[in-house]
Amino acid sequence: MAHVTYLKMEGRSLGFWALLALLAGIVAVGLAAALYMEHNGHWVTGMNNQVIWGTPHVFAVFLIVAASGALNVASIASVFNRQLYKPLSRLSGLLAVSLLAGGLMVLVLDLGRPDRLIVAMTYYNFKSIFAWNIILYTGFFAIVAIYLWMMFERRMNVYTKPAGMAAFLWRLTLTTGTGSIFGFLVARDAYNSALLAPMFIILSFAYGLAIFLLVLMAATRWSGRELGDVMVKRLKNLLGVFVASALYFVVVYHLTNLYITGKHDVERFLLLDGGIYTKAFWLGQIVIGGILPLVILFSGISKSRAMIVLASVLVVLGGLAQMYVTIIGGQAFPMAIFPDKIVSSSFADGVVGNYSPSLPEILLGVGGLGVALALTVFAMKVLPFLPQSLADADVNPHHKAEAAKA
Amino acid sequence: MSMNRRDFLALGGAAIAGTAIAPGIRLIELAQARSPEEAASAAHRWGLLIDTSKCQDGCTACVDACHEENGIQSHGRPATDAQWIRKVTLKDKQTGYVESLPLMCQHCEHPPCVDVCPTGASFKRIDGIVLVDRHICIGCRYCMMACPYKARSFVHEDTTGQKTYNPRGKGCVESCTLCVHKIDRGDGTTACAEACKKEGHQAILFGDLKDPGSEISKRLASQPSQQLRADLKLNTGVRYQGL
Numbered sequence: 173m174a175h176v177t178y179l180k181m182e183g184r185s186l187g188f189w190a191l192l193a194l195l196a197g198i199v200a201v202g203l204a205a206a207l208y209m210e211h212n213g214h215w216v217t218g219m220n221n222q223v224i225w226g227t228p229h230v231f232a233v234f235l236i237v238a239a240s241g242a243l244n245v246a247s248i249a250s251v252f253n254r255q256l257y258k259p260l261s262r263l264s265g266l267l268a269v270s271l272l273a274g275g276l277m278v279l280v281l282d283l284g285r286p287d288r289l290i291v292a293m294t295y296y297n298f299k300s301i302f303a304w305n306i307i308l309y310t311g312f313f314a315i316v317a318i319y320l321w322m323m324f325e326r327r328m329n330v331y332t333k334p335a336g337m338a339a340f341l342w343r344l345t346l347t348t349g350t351g352s353i354f355g356f357l358v359a360r361d362a363y364n365s366a367l368l369a370p371m372f373i374i375l376s377f378a379y380g381l382a383i384f385l386l387v388l389m390a391a392t393r394w395s396g397r398e399l400g401d402v403m404v405k406r407l408k409n410l411l412g413v414f415v416a417s418a419l420y421f422v423v424v425y426h427l428t429n430l431y432i433t434g435k436h437d438v439e440r441f442l443l444l445d446g447g448i449y450t451k452a453f454w455l456g457q458i459v460i461g462g463i464l465p466l467v468i469l470f471s472g473i474s475k476s477r478a479m480i481v482l483a484s485v486l487v488v489l490g491g492l493a494q495m496y497v498t499i500i501g502g503q504a505f506p507m508a509i510f511p512d513k514i515v516s517s518s519f520a521d522g523v524v525g526n527y528s529p530s531l532p533e534i535l536l537g538v539g540g541l542g543v544a545l546a547l548t549v550f551a552m553k554v555l556p557f558l559p560q561s562l563a564d565a566d567v568n569p570h571h572k573a574e575a576a577k578a
Numbered sequence: 579m580s581m582n583r584r585d586f587l588a589l590g591g592a593a594i595a596g597t598a599i600a601p602g603i604r605l606i607e608l609a610q611a612r613s614p615e616e617a618a619s620a621a622h623r624w625g626l627l628i629d630t631s632k633c634q635d636g637c638t639a640c641v642d643a644c645h646e647e648n649g650i651q652s653h654g655r656p657a658t659d660a661q662w663i664r665k666v667t668l669k670d671k672q673t674g675y676v677e678s679l680p681l682m683c684q685h686c687e688h689p690p691c692v693d694v695c696p697t698g699a700s701f702k703r704i705d706g707i708v709l710v711d712r713h714i715c716i717g718c719r720y721c722m723m724a725c726p727y728k729a730r731s732f733v734h735e736d737t738t739g740q741k742t743y744n745p746r747g748k749g750c751v752e753s754c755t756l757c758v759h760k761i762d763r764g765d766g767t768t769a770c771a772e773a774c775k776k777e778g779h780q781a782i783l784f785g786d787l788k789d790p791g792s793e794i795s796k797r798l799a800s801q802p803s804q805q806l807r808a809d810l811k812l813n814t815g816v817r818y819q820g821l
Contacts, residue, residue: 213735213748220657221731224719284717284732284749291714295697302696302720358810359690359726507728509681509806513668517681519661519728526657 176259176567178556181395181549188394188553195546202539205532206281214284217533222525223503228282230495231537234379235275235544236309236350237372238491240343241380243268243316245407246323247343250336256403259559259567260388261336265320266548266557267384268343269313274544276309278536301352308346315339324555347373354498361438362502367428371421375491378414382487385411387548389481391558400564408480412469415487419462422494441505441524442497449501452493461490500527623706623787624756625815626771627794627803630679632781632820633774638665640680640782643773647757649741653734660731662754663770668821677820680770680782683708683729683754684806685815691721691730700751706787706815707756715750722751726807729753756815787815 246264351372515522699715743759757768785794
């Protein structure tokens with residue numbers, strides 16, 4: 173295989189600085205929104221005592237799940253020895269770190285007391301999956317940082333494989349932890365399932381690769397670097413497989429619930445008469461996030477790169493819809509404290525929880541995405557994350573042989 | 579009486595030493611005072627027995643008394659106002675029979691809120707009372723996601739009219755403390771039980787579940803009762819009759 177030369181982004185053009193300024197603006201607006209919510213208290217948001225976690229959690233969990241998925245490309249290269257993906261590994265690691273940073277920022281700034289972050293770092297209840305997640309998140313930063321170092325430093329290259337293996341195992345554990353935040357909740361009908369942990373892992377594959385593809389295509393195009401068709405084709409097919417697997421898990425999850433009589437009410441709510449949640453499920457999660465991308469990715473129209481970009485954007489939008497249904501729909505459905513009774517109270521017992529996202533919540537969530545992208549753009553200017561060329565002839569060891577045969 | 583220099587110095591020295599040492603002695607005194615932890619004992623398990631047949635539809639005496647006692651004030655925003663205790667009306671889907679009951683923290687033996695709390699702010703006292711340590715609550719609200727009774731409230735805005743025994747703060751989670759301050763000072767009842775008794779309903783009985791001689795234990799031993807969401811096997815400290 174030809175030696176791969178990595179280059180920093182030149183980062184002197186007006187376009188580069190405009191992009192960075194735009195992202196910085198998005199981050200600043202997100203921070204201002206967080207300040208506004210913390211100053212006034214959460215009553216200025218759409219959240220309340222029934223729907224406890226709102227839009228910030230939708231973005232935060234999406235970004236955290238996508239972060240572990242973004243590392244997949246590097247794992248395929250170092251753990252599964254696929255040479256084609258090796259030149260993409262550095263960017264994969266970078267996105268994993270930056271997406272996690274963005275997600276965590278949103279999560280922390282939505283706390284009732286973000287000023288007590290140090291308490292969260294120093295007091296641990298080890299029975300809490302949330303406490304375990306804090307360790308998994310910080311550990312992920314450290315392990316991926318070491319992994320990147322092994323990749324960057326030529327004399328450490330030999331350790332790339334063990335570091336990659338450690339990072340791969342860690343990211344599987346991390347997403348298991350994220351899914352279990354919901355899976356371990358016995359109180360609510362929509363959660364309380366071991367299936368959520370593996371489902372979140374599959375979702376992470378899809379979300380992470382979609383974002384990776386978008387960043388890769390934008391970065392190569394805007395920096396005038398070549399990106400070969402073979403590589404794009406592999407990545408888009410892989411995305412298709414991940415999206416299909418995610419759909420499979422969603423089908424099994426709902427089929428299981430539909431078989432259990434006690435869960436019929438929550439299924440009816442999510443699939444039939446849950447209003448915005450039913451719409452977000454069928455239109456957002458299934459059509460936009462599942463079926464449309466599959467049709468695009470596995471048909472002839474995916475020869476157009478614009479269509480691959482579209483499919484990736486749809487996966488991201490569908491992912492946000494899925495998080496909305498899972499996180500907010502799951503809370504909005506009333507808790508079954510008194511089976512067989514029609515329940516009413518001053519505390520919204522027996523009725524669907526009322527929630528509509530407020531502007532500051534959305535701005536904070538988008539701010540998290542802004543942090544992830546701004547970090548990525550800035551890091552690519554400072555360190556050489558992307559190869560000079562990703563043309564098929566430069567990265568594919570078999571390309572010339574194939575060309576000769578043909 | 580005249581004071582010579584030696585006496586003056588001795589007296590002055592003693593006064594200075596006294597001023598210096600007194601706060602220290604006061605500290606020892608404070609340290610030796612019964613802290614809430616010491617007051618609690620595993621020999622007790624405090625609980626409530628609620629008889630729904632005696633609970634009057636439309637009566638909110640328990641709710642009013644609780645919120646008065648604990649300084650919980652409404653901001654006129656029902657969706658985000660804290661409610662430590664609420665009246666729930668139940669109508670049977672088959673028969674149409676209507677009943678009402680007060681619902682609050684069930685003070686579980688195995689509280690899900692305590693399991694999930696990342697910092698340990700949610701904790702169970704040795705005498706079975708489930709509380710939030712507002713010094714280490716980070717406001718993540720995971721306990722509210724986990725509680726099967728929706729018993730907890732998040733403080734959504736600045737608070738006023740706090741009681742010294744119940745400090746509250748924006749950004750933390752709180753719930754029924756079983757009037758722990760009343761228990762610790764030996765009142766032997768809670769604000770809700772007191773108010774219900776005063777109304778003449780006597781639907782709420784407070785007592786020690788571990789004392790076989792207590793009225794609550796005697797009634798639980800001799801009459802049918804149930805736990806809410808008994809399927810979760812949380813062994814609640816609050817029991818219901820007549821449901």
